[in-house]
Amino acid sequence: MTKYDFDEIVPRKNTNCIKYDFAKERGMPEGLLPMWVADMDFRTPPEVIERLVEVARHGIFGYSEVKDDYYGSVVGWFGRRLGHAFPKNSVVKTPGVVYALSLAIRAFTGPGDPVIVQTPVYYPFSGTVLQNGRRIVDNTLLYRNGRYYMDFADLEKKIVSEKAKLLLLCSPHNPVSRVWTPDELAELAGICLRHGCLIVSDEIHCDFVFGDRRHHILASIDKALDEICVTLTAPSKTFNLAGLQISNVFLPNPELKRLFKAEITRSGFSQLNAMGLAACQAAYDHGEPWLAALLEYLEANLALCESFFRDRLAPLRLIETEGTYLIWIDFKPLGLSHDEANKLVIEKAKLWLDEGTMFGPSGANFQRMNVACPRSVLLEALERLEKAIK
Numbered sequence: 118m119t120k121y122d123f124d125e126i127v128p129r130k131n132t133n134c135i136k137y138d139f140a141k142e143r144g145m146p147e148g149l150l151p152m153w154v155a156d157m158d159f160r161t162p163p164e165v166i167e168r169l170v171e172v173a174r175h176g177i178f179g180y181s182e183v184k185d186d187y188y189g190s191v192v193g194w195f196g197r198r199l200g201h202a203f204p205k206n207s208v209v210k211t212p213g214v215v216y217a218l219s220l221a222i223r224a225f226t227g228p229g230d231p232v233i234v235q236t237p238v239y240y241p242f243s244g245t246v247l248q249n250g251r252r253i254v255d256n257t258l259l260y261r262n263g264r265y266y267m268d269f270a271d272l273e274k275k276i277v278s279e280k281a282k283l284l285l286l287c288s289p290h291n292p293v294s295r296v297w298t299p300d301e302l303a304e305l306a307g308i309c310l311r312h313g314c315l316i317v318s319d320e321i322h323c324d325f326v327f328g329d330r331r332h333h334i335l336a337s338i339d340k341a342l343d344e345i346c347v348t349l350t351a352p353s354k355t356f357n358l359a360g361l362q363i364s365n366v367f368l369p370n371p372e373l374k375r376l377f378k379a380e381i382t383r384s385g386f387s388q389l390n391a392m393g394l395a396a397c398q399a400a401y402d403h404g405e406p407w408l409a410a411l412l413e414y415l416e417a418n419l420a421l422c423e424s425f426f427r428d429r430l431a432p433l434r435l436i437e438t439e440g441t442y443l444i445w446i447d448f449k450p451l452g453l454s455h456d457e458a459n460k461l462v463i464e465k466a467k468l469w470l471d472e473g474t475m476f477g478p479s480g481a482n483f484q485r486m487n488v489a490c491p492r493s494v495l496l497e498a499l500e501r502l503e504k505a506i507k
């Protein structure tokens with residue numbers, strides 16, 4: 118028992134949250150149990166709430182900036198927890214990771230240029246490439262015996278044949294929940310270094326790694342990566358702060374940093390939200406005990422999923438969740454088409470999940486489910502699924 122009660126149901130309906138309040142607007146029937154968008158049904162740590170109340174009570178919300186101590190808190194987190202010392206002066210703050218992804222594409226490539234993505238992957242990866250008038254080169258992940266792998270031969274071939282100069286990495290990988298091993302990251306890095314292909318590494322899920330696995334920051338794999346690697350991070354997944362729009366990008370290469378900052382200026386953006394900055398620093402300074410308790414709770418949620426899928430949801434196949442709080446379910450053994458499986462989830466199970474093709478064509482007949490919720494809610498979702506497939 119910890120001092121944090123993750124079993125508590127914190128009502129979210131009528132709080133303008135997109136998970137519970139916008140089914141109709143997003144083309145979904147009312148009354149589904151929402152297990153989709155990647156935020157959590159848990160309150161952020163008490164220390165973060167207290168800090169935000171303090172800022173709110175001050176009552177003046179003028180233009181705000183941060184000083185050296187903020188950068189110390191940010192780099193301290195990654196140094197302490199993941200053993201990589203990013204220089205303080207490599208940090209650039211952005212109002213979100215997807216925003217940073219989009220700016221990086223604009224800063225480092227030109228119209229029509231190829232950008233490599235590894236589908237199935239978090240849908241804004243492909244979205245931002247296309248919306249910025251760049252071209253997707255898909256280095257599709259390999260799916261072998263229920264586990265996903267990178268296809269290095271295909272990657273190198275495509276970097277060379279397409280003359281690709283940018284790859285978007287998702288690490289840990291949403292939605293297939295892989296935690297890439299140091300060997301895999303080193304092989305990827307080797308290929309990109311050989312061919313001068315920049316890597317934008319989205320590591321927003323880095324704090325959610327389970328079992329005895331460890332997240333390895335890509336930039337920590339090889340010093341030479343400082344030249345070609347940009348790391349995207351945020352406290353938003355870890356501490357449930359997505360609505361505060363705060364993220365931190367690490368650009369150790371001064372030229373890449375200059376190009377990226379110029380793109381931020383061009384976009385008309387200058388200062389971040391004062392609440393986001395305060396929450397980020399409070400979370401990184403004081404949030405570790407809460408996170409340790411949260412990870413324990415999530416591991417137990419994942420263990421429940423594992424046993425439930427094994428004992429009561431056959432033939433659905435649960436992909437082993439190495440990282441993230443998003444489970445990836447293979448519906449193919451059910452023998453339905455993708456659309457039929459989708460209908461079953463929505464109309465019979467009355468669940469709102471993320472259907473797999475959102476993440477690319479290779480996601481067909483998969484569904485993603487968010488398990489960062491009280492156990493009773495998760496159990497309800499699993500039981501709905503059981504009833505629907507029986």
Ligand SMILES: Cc1ncc(COP(=O)(O)O)c(C=O)c1O
Binds near residue numbers: 239353359
């Ligand atoms: C891999 C990945 N990157 C980025 C984001 C969103 O980041 P932000 O809200 O900071 O744009 C998500 C949210 O689900 C994600 O899974």
